[in-house]
Amino acid sequence: MTPAERLSAIRIARVNHAGEYGAIRIYGAQIAICRHVWPSLADQLAELKAHEIEHCALFITALRERGGRPCRAMYLWSMGGWALGAASTVLGPNLIWACTEAVEDTVHQHLTDQLAFLRARDPVLHDLIESIRAEEEGHLDLARHHKTRDTRSSRAFQALVRHSVNLVIWLSTWGESSRMRRDLEAAA
Numbered sequence: 694m695t696p697a698e699r700l701s702a703i704r705i706a707r708v709n710h711a712g713e714y715g716a717i718r719i720y721g722a723q724i725a726i727c728r729h730v731w732p733s734l735a736d737q738l739a740e741l742k743a744h745e746i747e748h749c750a751l752f753i754t755a756l757r758e759r760g761g762r763p764c765r766a767m768y769l770w771s772m773g774g775w776a777l778g779a780a781s782t783v784l785g786p787n788l789i790w791a792c793t794e795a796v797e798d799t800v801h802q803h804l805t806d807q808l809a810f811l812r813a814r815d816p817v818l819h820d821l822i823e824s825i826r827a828e829e830e831g832h833l834d835l836a837r838h839h840k841t842r843d844t845r846s847s848r849a850f851q852a853l854v855r856h857s858v859n860l861v862i863w864l865s866t867w868g869e870s871s872r873m874r875r876d877l878e879a880a881a
């Protein structure tokens with residue numbers, strides 16, 4: 694890899710680690726509220742949260758192995774994730790799954806770009822992301838299965854979630870995510 698490509702691999706591991714942390718916070722808020730009102734839903738969400746904790750640990754290891762440091766805007770992921778999780782839960786189970794669907798869907802697009810870039814450059818990180826993406830696809834399928842209604846308000850909420858996730862990625866990389874996206878597309 695060239696130095697620029699090595700830097701891109703570090704950025705990928707860094708933003709993925711931050712994203713997994715954000716997912717942990719989303720599920721954490723949802724579980725905390727659901728425990729009081731929908732305990733069985735809380736158990737289902739706890740399983741997904743356990744996956745995100747594993748993913749987060751794998752990405753921080755991958756990041757450190759490549760000489761990178763965690764994102765400086767982790768507090769944004771933390772507060773944003775918690776707020777998103779709480780807001781979706783207050784709006785009811787359908788919105789919890791709509792939130793999961795929108796988050797996983799947005800993440801899926803980023804992972805697809807990353808895989809195309811990494812395939813010939815960093816096969817180890819490529820394979821790690823591919824195995825994690827398989828589990829994320831399971832989360833997406835589960836959300837689609839449980840989401841009972843597709844209404845105008847749920848679609849508007851999902852659009853807001855998608856924009857928020859993309860914005861926090863942009864902010865946490867100091868605007869570099871846009872360039873990374875273009876670089877990844879050009880390099881694919």
Ligand SMILES: [Fe+2]
Binds near residue numbers: 713829
């Ligand atoms: Fe994850």
Ligand SMILES: [Fe+2]
Binds near residue numbers: 829
């Ligand atoms: Fe997930």
